[in-house]
Amino acid sequence: IHPPVRHLSPELSLSSGVLLSDDGLIVAFGREQNDGGYTVLLDDGRSLPARLLVVDRRTGLLLLKIDAHDLPHLSLAGAEAEPGDQVFAAYCTDRRERAAAQGMVAAYHRPAWVSSLQLDLTLGPMSTGGPVVDGEGHLVGIISGRHARSPTEPLENFATPLDAVQALL
Numbered sequence: 001i002h003p004p005v006r007h008l009s010p011e012l013s014l015s016s017g018v019l020l021s022d023d024g025l026i027v028a029f030g031r032e033q034n035d036g037g038y039t040v041l042l043d044d045g046r047s048l049p050a051r052l053l054v055v056d057r058r059t060g061l062l063l064l065k066i067d068a069h070d071l072p073h074l075s076l077a078g079a080e081a082e083p084g085d086q087v088f089a090a091y092c093t094d095r096r097e098r099a100a101a102q103g104m105v106a107a108y109h110r111p112a113w114v115s116s117l118q119l120d121l122t123l124g125p126m127s128t129g130g131p132v133v134d135g136e137g138h139l140v141g142i143i144s145g146r147h148a149r150s151p152t153e154p155l156e157n158f159a160t161p162l163d164a165v166q167a168l169l
Helices: 162-168
Strands: 005-008 014-019 025-029 038-041 047-056 061-066 086-092 098-109 116-119 131-133 139-147 156-161
């Protein structure tokens, strides 16, 4: 898995993101548009300004662009992930540390308004926006967060599936 990118808003809130092209297209997760712009911290230590190209308010996905070339990036999977598929996730835990998790797709929810992958892997802080990849390292989703159906139920991990990423592009 190529290391995820990290992006900072002016308020210094951190989350993960995914480079999808060698010329700086990044998919991240953020329900609120940041009018002050974004700064992307790359794994090699560079800090670059990013332009917001697209906001998908339905899924919470953002498409950002940095001015850079020859960047390592993930390619999209050829097919959607299905329940039972083994997946891997990578995310940032702070400005310097990264973490990874292995698990499987527990369910694929396809309601009329937005699809989601339910994951059985454990995710940590700042995992939102990180990549979910298949066994070949191809992107199958973007971590969208952790949710509990009620205060007494455990947190469940979700990802926005490949079709939403493709629609964003």
